[in-house]
Amino acid sequence: MSEDHTLSGLPGRVIYDEIVLARAPWSHVVRQGETLRIVDLEGNQAVDFLVYSLADDAERYSFQDTITAQKNIYLRTGSILRSTEGRPMMTIAATSVAYHDTIGGACSCESNTLRYGHHTRAQHACVDNFLLANAAYGRSKRDMTPNINFFMNVPVEADGTLGIVDGISAPGLYVDLRAEMDVTVVVSNCPQINNPCNGFNPTPVRMIVVA
């Protein structure tokens, strides 16, 4: 008999468990003290991620405050995701991936045409997913902020050069995010097919919340 190791190590009882289809948007309220586990089911799938305070969504994820406070550009176990007010929003309680990116940004139709050519203009992109998911909360383009790319490998070389290269994730790897305040998480399961961030093949991810 095989067990579901996907749930191992989670602190609490499962109150939510859903698959996010390849290329799809997703959002969910996570209450203070709950933990969200994101599972990269098939490996090398970038999960573009935004987080807003539920009490007042003018307070939202700030990558500047996050990397300045921890004095490191990568997100690892123990990293605290900080808000525009500098407050802890979520903590990476555990992850089986070496590090995650928060400087590579989200793909858009506009950046696709610049990078990969006009023929990519009609391809689906993360910015579309973010706008779609955020519309349910009355948020729009002005509410888009620099995001996190879980499971995406954006190495920074000694001279500061950024890359987007083959993933360091693998099937079944995960990241656990403990909410430090009531938050709305907004995700784009990245549909990009022009660079290696999804292994040129977008795949589903699994979202589990425990309380």
Ligand SMILES: [Zn+2]
């Ligand atoms: Zn994307």
